[in-house]
Amino acid sequence: MIRIDGLVKRFGSFTAVDGVSFAVEAGEVLGFLGPNGAGKSTTMKMVTGYLTPTAGTASVCGHDVTRNPLAVKERLGYLPEGAPAYPDMTPEGFLRFIAAVRGVPRRDRKGLIASVADRVRLGGVMMQPIDTLSKGYKRRVGLAAAILHNPDVLIMDEPTDGLDPNQKHEVRTLITAMSRAKAIILSTHILEEVEAVCTRAIIVARGRIVADGTPASLRTRSRTYNAVTVRMRNVSASEARAALSNVSGVAEVEGAGAGVGTSGANAGSAGAAVGTSGANVGTGGAGIGTSAAGDAVEFTCIPRRGSSILAEVHTMLRAKDWNADEVRLEPGRLDDVFREITTTPKEVRP
Amino acid sequence: MSGLSRTVAILRRELGGYFLTPVASVFIVFFLLLMGVFTFNIGGFFERGQADLRPFFEFHPWLYLFLIPAISMRLWAEERRQGTLELLMTLPVPLWSAVVGKFLAAWVFAGIALALTFPVWISVNYLGDPDNGTIAAAYLGSLLMAGGFLSVGSCVSAATRNQVIAFVVSLVLCLVLLLAGFNPVLDYISGWAPQAVVDAVASFSFLTRFESISKGVIDVRDLVFFISLIAAGLLATMLVVDARKSA
Numbered sequence: 402m403i404r405i406d407g408l409v410k411r412f413g414s415f416t417a418v419d420g421v422s423f424a425v426e427a428g429e430v431l432g433f434l435g436p437n438g439a440g441k442s443t444t445m446k447m448v449t450g451y452l453t454p455t456a457g458t459a460s461v462c463g464h465d466v467t468r469n470p471l472a473v474k475e476r477l478g479y480l481p482e483g484a485p486a487y488p489d490m491t492p493e494g495f496l497r498f499i500a501a502v503r504g505v506p507r508r509d510r511k512g513l514i515a516s517v518a519d520r521v522r523l524g525g526v527m528m529q530p531i532d533t534l535s536k537g538y539k540r541r542v543g544l545a546a547a548i549l550h551n552p553d554v555l556i557m558d559e560p561t562d563g564l565d566p567n568q569k570h571e572v573r574t575l576i577t578a579m580s581r582a583k584a585i586i587l588s589t590h591i592l593e594e595v596e597a598v599c600t601r602a603i604i605v606a607r608g609r610i611v612a613d614g615t616p617a618s619l620r621t622r623s624r625t626y627n628a629v630t631v632r633m634r635n636v637s638a639s640e641a642r643a644a645l646s647n648v649s650g651v652a653e654v655e656g657a658g659a660g661v662g663t664s665g666a667n668a669g670s671a672g673a674a675v676g677t678s679g680a681n682v683g684t685g686g687a688g689i690g691t692s693a694a695g696d697a698v699e700f701t702c703i704p705r706r707g708s709s710i711l712a713e714v715h716t717m718l719r720a721k722d723w724n725a726d727e728v729r730l731e732p733g734r735l736d737d738v739f740r741e742i743t744t745t746p747k748e749v750r751p
Numbered sequence: 752m753s754g755l756s757r758t759v760a761i762l763r764r765e766l767g768g769y770f771l772t773p774v775a776s777v778f779i780v781f782f783l784l785l786m787g788v789f790t791f792n793i794g795g796f797f798e799r800g801q802a803d804l805r806p807f808f809e810f811h812p813w814l815y816l817f818l819i820p821a822i823s824m825r826l827w828a829e830e831r832r833q834g835t836l837e838l839l840m841t842l843p844v845p846l847w848s849a850v851v852g853k854f855l856a857a858w859v860f861a862g863i864a865l866a867l868t869f870p871v872w873i874s875v876n877y878l879g880d881p882d883n884g885t886i887a888a889a890y891l892g893s894l895l896m897a898g899g900f901l902s903v904g905s906c907v908s909a910a911t912r913n914q915v916i917a918f919v920v921s922l923v924l925c926l927v928l929l930l931a932g933f934n935p936v937l938d939y940i941s942g943w944a945p946q947a948v949v950d951a952v953a954s955f956s957f958l959t960r961f962e963s964i965s966k967g968v969i970d971v972r973d974l975v976f977f978i979s980l981i982a983a984g985l986l987a988t989m990l991v992v993d994a995r996k997s998a
Contacts, residue, residue, distance in 0.1 A: 481838055482834075746801070
């Protein structure tokens with residue numbers, strides 16, 4: 402329903418969007434991800450007909466946005482960033498205006514507004530100036546305006562930005578409820594949101610698409626995908642590290658030998674720094690092994706790309722007769738993928 | 752649905768917006784107050800002992816010079832500042848429809864303020880026997896002049912998100928248009944510019960044209976001038992809004 406082909410936008414010598422192409426069908430919720438300034442909003446503004454593309458085409462329900470902008474705008478619901486609305490108006494008056502501009506017949510307006518207000522749960526504030534409403538309510542007003550005409554295509558620029566966790570949850574529930582029959586694009590930089598509501602994620606950086614897939618498939622590109630974290634007691638850190646490194650398929654072992662409760666929790670993402678501190682613990686290992694016998698050690702084994710190491714780690718543990726408190730398979734983190742591909746786009750991991 | 756009914760929807764929202772805030776009441780009160788002061792105290796309405804509204808209409812251009820930019824400054828600058836410009840431009844509304852709708856709202860509002868000066872007209876009819884045809888022509892001229900100022904202000908407002916800048920720049924442009932036919936200005940230009948330029952500048956004068964209309968002389972050329980000025984101002988507004996969307 403949304404088709405974008407080679408979209409380019411330049412502002413003077415700056416290229417904000419550099420050849421973006423993708424298509425979204427009904428039932429899909431596309432999460433548009435990327436660091437600030439990556440070109441997410443600019444892309445959306447071109448699809449909605451607000452900005453004119455420098456090159457390339459965008460079409461909604463078969464209508465080209467440059468050649469037939471009104472047809473596109475009629476079929477599209479758009480929530481701009483920050484959900485702008487006229488602050489002096491009440492939600493009731495604002496939605497009446499939107500309905501009038503959208504050509505809703507006069508006799509249908511009242512019922513339509515009531516039903517949309519009900520869906521986004523605006524009841525109770527319909528007669529208050531929008532200016533006086535909380536951020537959550539303002540967002541709902543914007544959302545109500547975007548879905549008032551029941552569009553086939555819905556585009557939302559950071560719909561949950563700045564909301565509290567409860568409000569975020571409500572907005573996400575709404576989006577999920579609407580997603581069945583619509584093609585939805587939403588931009589965000591909250592990665593949990595993508596996992597929660599999106600069926601597909603596109604990551605953009607410097608105006609280009611750098612990844613496109615389901616949230617789950619993107620997660621597999623994370624270095625910690627299928628990594629195994631082992632926590633055990635009564636084993637010295639150096640010994641454990643050495644044994645884990647020797648397991649076949651393990652590319653790297655990360656983690657700290659002691660004080661697991663605090664430092665171990667973020668060992669997976671801390672990388673090199675943690676590795677060296679682990680080594681330090683290893684050199685003083687004798688001391689720890691005896692005096693701090695009760696301390697747990699925790700290591701995360703990063704597998705070589707594509708290999709699965711859980712069974713191998715288990716076999717090793719059994720062979721050494723070590724009793725692990727916990728052996729955990731890591732699901733991979735979208736955060737890691739996001740950071741890796743948006744900061745070093747050229748580098749390809751083995 | 753036609754662009755026209757969308758224009759009406761925009762007009763209604765915009766006009767309603769004036770009355771949702773104190774803007775409307777403050778503006779109308781000051782407009783009427785200043786009209787009164789100019790007409791009766793400075794214009795010497797009673798002292799002249801003549802049953803006409805010359806002292807009333809004489810000051811309209813100068814009052815508009817300050818008050819019309821106060822209406823027009825918010826037209827587009829406010830949309831830009833609030834972020835609602837993006838909302839408006841992604842609704843299924845042709846650009847001309849939005850520009851004309853908003854302009855008409857401001858014009859209707861100015862018209863309401865002008866219509867509320869009717870007690871002056873009643874007074875002069877009560878006191879004497881004025882030429883009501885001339886008065887009607889003068890009201891028409893006044894309204895056209897307000898429209899001319901508003902279209903200039905609309906264009907300026909589209910170029911900025913800052914209402915103060917919009918106000919000051921519109922005021923200066925309106926002053927230039929007002930004074931274009933003033934003798935000191937023309938004398939200054941005629942010192943170095945060819946006659947054709949002097950004539951062209953003089954022909955832009957609001958003051959000269961308004962004066963002839965307010966004397967009851969409705970010249971088609973004057974009407975065409977104001978209407979084409981409004982059209983040009985709105986066309987320029989469309990170009991500016993379109994060009995500065997990303998700003």
